[in-house]
Every structure is written in C-alpha cells, then in structure tokens.
Amino acid sequence: MxxxxxxxxxxxxxxxxxxxxxxxxxxxxxxxxxxxxxxxxxxxxxxxxxxxxxxxxxxxxxxxxxxxxxxxxxxxxxxxxxxxxxxxxxxxxxxxxxxxxxxxxxxxxxxxxxxxxxxxxxxxxxxxxxxxxxxxxxxxxxxxxxxxxxxxxxxxxxxxxxxxxxxxxxxxxxxxxxxxxxxxxxxxxxxxxxxxxxxxxxxxxxxxxxxxxxxxxxxxxxxxxxxxKDMLSKNDALQDEDMGVRTISPYSDTARTSWKASGWKNKSDREWSSTWWCQFCVLYMRGFRERRHEYMSWLRIFQVLASAFIIGCLWWQSNFRTERHLIDQVGLLFFIATFWGFFPLFTALFTFPLERAILAKERACDMYRLSSYFMARTLGDIPLDFCLPLFFHIIVYFMAHLRPSISAFFLTFFTILLSTTASQGMGIAIGALMMDLKKATTLASIVLLTFMLSGGFFVQSIPSFIAWIRYISYNYHTFRLLATVQYGHGSQYFNCDTSTGCQKVEEASIFHNISLEGGGTEVLVLLSMIIGYRLIAYVALRRMSLAI
Known part of the structure; x- marks a missing residue:
C-alpha cells in the first residue's frame, strides 16, 4: 500500500x-x-x-x-x-x-x-x-x-x-x-x-x-x-524472561515447516467470491463511471466536431462529374478511413499501460478474473466510441454531399464503426504487448504509417514482394468498403459532359486496382481483426508479469 x-x-x-x-x-x-x-x-x-x-x-x-x-x-x-x-x-x-x-x-x-x-x-x-x-x-x-x-x-x-x-x-x-x-x-x-x-x-x-x-x-x-543469531541459537524456542516474548528463530527448521504448512492455495485452486457475470457487470459499470469524463469531455467533442466541420467545408457539396472531381471525393473517403483508423487507436493505446498498477493490485487480491476485467474493459468502450463517429458522420456526409441514399448513409456509418472498432482493437493489442507508453506510441506510429501508405490511395501499384501488406491493413479494407458503398453496383457515371459519353465510375483509373463489387469479404476481414486484435491483447495480459 x-x-x-x-x-x-x-x-x-x-x-x-x-x-x-x-x-x-x-x-x-x-x-x-x-x-x-x-x-x-x-x-x-x-x-x-x-x-x-x-x-x-x-x-x-x-x-x-x-x-x-x-x-x-x-x-x-x-x-x-x-x-x-x-x-x-x-x-x-x-x-x-x-x-x-x-x-x-x-x-x-x-x-x-x-x-x-x-x-x-x-x-x-x-x-x-x-x-x-x-x-x-x-x-x-x-x-x-x-x-x-x-x-x-x-x-x-x-x-x-x-x-x-x-x-x-x-x-x-x-x-x-x-x-x-x-x-x-x-x-x-x-x-x-x-x-x-x-x-x-x-x-x-x-x-x-x-x-x-x-x-x-x-x-x-x-x-x-x-x-x-547468537541469542536465538541458545534454544530454538526462547522464552526471554526479560522481554516476556516467545521467539522462534526464522532460521530454524520449525519456522520453515510452519511456512510450508501455512495453507497457501495454488492459483488454480482459488475460489472466487462472485460469479463471472457479477464481476463483469460491476467492472463494466465501474469503468463507465471512471471514463465517462474522457468520452464526454467538451475538448474531445470539440476535437471531433471541429474536424468534421473543417472537412465538410473543404469538400463542400462535392461531386464526381469529372475524373478530377471524382479523385477529390475518393480522397475524402480515404481520409475518413484514415481518421477513424488513428483516432480510436491512440485513445485505446493508453488503456492497459495506465491501468497496469490497478490491475496488478486488484488481481493480486483475487478481486476478479482477468477475463471478466478484459471483457468489461474492452466492451465498455464500444458504446461510448459510437457517439462521436455518429456526430462526425452526420456532419460530413451531408456537407460533402455524398451518395443521397438511406442505405448508403447507414452502410457508410456501419463501415466507420467497423474501422473504429478494429483500430481500437489494434491500440489495445499494442498497449497490452508493450505496457510502456513510449514504446507503444512508437510502434503504433510505424503501424499506422504502414497501414495508411498501403491503404490503396497513395500507391496504386505496390511491388509484388510487399503487396501482401495491404491485406493486413484495416485502412485498405475500410477504404474499399466505403468506395463500394458510394460507387458500386454499376449505377454511377462520370464525365457525362464529354463527347465520348458517360463512363462508369469503376472504369476510372483510380479504381484499376480496387474492386467495387461485393463488400462481404471486407466486412469479414474487419470483423476478424476486431476479434483477433483483442485475443492478442488478452493473451499478452495473461502472459505478462503484473508486479507493481
């Protein structure tokens, strides 16, 4: 203490x-x-x-x-x-x-x-x-x-x-x-x-x-x-008449025997005072009360709303009448994928490093199972993390005049939520693996830079020996899913004012290496990342030393 x-x-x-x-x-x-x-x-x-x-x-x-x-x-x-x-x-x-x-x-x-x-x-x-x-x-x-x-x-x-x-x-x-x-x-x-x-x-x-x-x-x-020691060696159990204290030598066989027979239980034999579900509910509520100030702070809300307003002004009433306008609008989609790829990550990065001392203390007291703490801690952030993306999406979607369709609006928001949850999982995993803020921030910066560059917008033709890297980038899958929602299904055209006639959006040069069909694969990959990153974080917490 x-x-x-x-x-x-x-x-x-x-x-x-x-x-x-x-x-x-x-x-x-x-x-x-x-x-x-x-x-x-x-x-x-x-x-x-x-x-x-x-x-x-x-x-x-x-x-x-x-x-x-x-x-x-x-x-x-x-x-x-x-x-x-x-x-x-x-x-x-x-x-x-x-x-x-x-x-x-x-x-x-x-x-x-x-x-x-x-x-x-x-x-x-x-x-x-x-x-x-x-x-x-x-x-x-x-x-x-x-x-x-x-x-x-x-x-x-x-x-x-x-x-x-x-x-x-x-x-x-x-x-x-x-x-x-x-x-x-x-x-x-x-x-x-x-x-x-x-x-x-x-x-x-x-x-x-x-x-x-x-x-x-x-x-x-x-x-x-x-x-x-000389005083204790006179007899194994000394009754000191001057002090009136019965003293047992800590170096004696009697003391060692008493330590061995002290009844310490193995960790596998521990009995929990409450059920897993009770621990989860209490930890979930405690975590919500502790972190509500972070998510509902005016500074954090202002950060997201100001960013959304600036983005909306820069892409005000965008369109894709020409290929140049199309590239501008695709750039907006890639920025959305990037923004909700790094913002939640750096928020989640500090989760376990900052709580390591509390986790070590409470786990040493056998207050709860690690699994109940982990589930409460990770699931507890998700509802709070949904609010800010919703505000951001409403402002940007209508100011930038993206596809005017109810299904496209909700599918775009669903894609942002997948990206937010995946990047949050990546932040949790890096934080749990490093348990050191400086090391975790450095590693996260390298990972984010790699994911952004291989996301499908900056580099169209990646050399074959490193082309695999795009498939582990949630930025790439988020960008493909956003583009599919906005321009997929063969119903979008551009360059209709030219003498050559209208062209399908998927025929634009920017989509030569990006398919606008399907989308189910990207959803499954992002869901796999959401689960996989959290499993990595849990295993890292199980294996690490929790000594304060």
Missing amino acids: QDDVLYPHLTVKETLMYAAILRLPKNLSKQEMVNRALEVIHELGLERCQNTIIGGPFLRGVSGGERKRVCMGQEILIDPSLLFLDEPTSGLDSSTALRIVHIMKKISQVGRTVVTTIHQPSSRIYHMFDKLILLSEGQLLYYGKASHAMNYFSSIGFSPQIAMNPADFLLDLASGNVVDMSTPIQLLGQCADYNGARGLHSIDVGSKKNHSNSLQPKYVNQYLSRAY
Missing part, C-alpha cells in the same frame, strides 16, 4: 462499494454488501468525504490521509485476520500520520493482526506499536516487544548518548550509523583486527567515542545480526 493505487474519478463511496461487491462472499445480498461498505466508511472516519472523488496529481480530490484510509478500507472490507500495510504514513505530515496509526491501532484491537512497514515514525507513533521487527539488508536485527527494543540493544552495548527518539535510534542502527551512541568494545576490537590484517592503522580500542564515528556500516550490521 506504499502507493495509493485508486481510480481518480470515482468517489470514496463508489470505490468502497464496488470493492465490496467484488470481494465479499456471493451469499450476501447486494444491500448487505453496501451496508458493509458504509460500515467501513464510518469505521475509518470517511463520512465527510464519502461523496468526494479520489483525485490525482492534477485533479483535486480527497487529502493524502483520506486516500490512505480508502486503501485500508478496501482491505478491511472482508474483515481479514491479517492485514499488511506498506508504509501507510509515507508522504503525510506528523498529525495525519498519527491519525492513520490510531486507526491501525483500533483495527488491531478488534481481533486483527496488523503488520506494517514504517520509516521515521515520531516517538508517539513508535510507542503505539506492540511488536517490532528491525531489518537491515535482509538480516534480522531484532524481533520482540517494541517497548523492550532499547533495553535489548543496550544489553549488547548500543545505547544513545543523547536524548533520542527510539525510532531514530533504531533506524540509525539498521543503517550502521552509530554516531552519538556507545558501541561495544568487541565490535571495535573486531574492526581493529580486520584493519590490522590488511596492514591499516589499527583502532585505539580505548578511544571508543572517537572511533565509533569511523565504523563502517557493514561491520555494525554484521555485528548486530550475529548478536541476534
């Missing part, structure tokens, strides 16, 4: 309610799950901000302490017997940190064990802990009652020479910094022997205070670790 991994646009109440529905047992009713979320809000003192969004670096929301409490709330929803917290007070002021630890203390007093890492706690915070584990470079230096730690280190020769916060004293020891503290003569003697063996000037053992400042941290850490 060192980083507060939360959706920034959900409120505190929404965040905990969705977590409750996903994590609580399926035999509870929805109202009972909601009530449990409200209980946690009350327990953590979040009533005042329950309807405030979480917020982020550039989005105003709850305070840092409240955000920490929301993260804690997600875990105590299921009433765990053991709660791990990684630096819950990092980045907080002393007052807020004290409030967080007070809450942790309350949680521990109702039958839960709370294990937390903490750096630089105040003396008031330190004395609230029951037990303490002090580690240095993976070595155990102390485990026992927090109130007895100072006595233990004093018994082995380490004690502060000035008034000092116990936590500061212990952290100095863990880092090997023994300034302003007494050190055991045995440690100074060992360092003197070591330096003498190397031909260095030996330490004057009599001047401990002066030479304690020059001790290297590794010698201090080795001495402390060895001293603790």
